[in-house]
Amino acid sequence: MLLRSHLAAAQRRFNRTSSPSASSAFHESADMDLQPTDDQLALIEMVTGFASDRFPIDIVRSFGEPNGFDRDRWKELAALGTFGLALPETEGGVGLDFIDAVLVHEALGKALLPGPLLAATLSAGLVDGVLDGSVLPAIVDIPHDGPIIVEHFRSSDVLLMVDDDGVRVAPSDIAEGIDVVRSTDPTSPISILETVPAGELIGGPELAVAWRQRGSLLASAQLSGNSIGSTELAVAYAKEREQFGRPIGSFQGLKHLLADSWIRSEVARSSVWAAGVMVDEPDVGSVTRAVAGARLTSSRAATENAKTCLQVHGGMGFTWEVDAHLFLKRAWVLETVFGTCDEAAEDVANLYAGL
DSSP, rough: HHHHHHHHHHHHHHHHHHOHHHHHHHHEOOSSSOOOOHHHHHHHHHHHHHHHHSSSSHHHHHTTTTTTOOOHHHHHHHTTTGGTTTTTTTGGOOOOOOHHHHHHHHHHHHOOOOHHHHHHHHHHHTSSSTTSSSSOEEEEEEOSSSSSETTTTTTTTTTEEEEEEEEEEEEGGGGGGGSSSOSSSSOOOOOEEEEEOOOOEEEEHHHHHHHHHHHHHHHHHHHHHHHHHHHHHHHHHHOOEETEEEEGSSSSHHHHHHHHHHHHHHHHHHHHHHHHHHOOOGSSSSSHHHHHHHHHHHHHHHHHHHHHHHHHGGGGSSSSSHHHHHHHHHHHHTTTEEEEOHHOOOHHHHHHHHH
């Protein structure tokens, strides 16, 4: 595909400019440029364009309908190399850094792109067929108590189960679950598992820790993108909706609301990007603290900005036809994935306290 070739070209340019000496310069230079490179910007633009073309909002909404999961479009997404961005070339991946996967997930979050994005990104290279989209994974972080909730369970081929002992995989059809009639996010059907199969162990406690940490950061990247998407939707409406003979965006009260949304998005984006860099360069600082901080800032940005988007739209914002509610509902789901905001706050507090 043309898009795949575009990504491969970006990868070759990245490889020519990447070296051990460049990595050392990152630590030694006092004037580090932490903005995305031209190749990263091209990657973001490519994924954004693909999402707009192949996953318009009517398609996004259809994923929540019975038998609405479009496997052909999912395979197109996989063909871009989306799930193997940070996977070594020797394992079939693209061979970029984890920060590049973070940037892509932010773009996907902005587009509200549905499906088991985290499960596919984490398991690519470990579960056959996930990388090319022919096998659809569902993932569950087994809680210590309470219901075991899985997204896209009915559409999935394999079930990935994460607990303190490691990561296991089993065919989805040997697990039993009850479908929730109305899920919080209408684009993401959920089920409650009644039985959890033993499955095959594909990684020990170290893999479980890595998946939880990276899965949390990728969810935060989607939250960051979500906050940007809802802000752009609100700004567009404020420019076109007129009241008293002028666009409502010219009113000072709305200007303040939208400015606050923009600030929250920028803070979240900076936090998420910094955490992504630290995953690749762990000597820079505490990865645990960075990932927890990213969850706190991105969750607040996504939920508050979506609420502002609803408010800017007025009464229309609460209707099913307007897309504003989709951002808020997706944010509510994402902020609980691989850890809650309360748990992230606890992690940050404990690290600062030296516990």
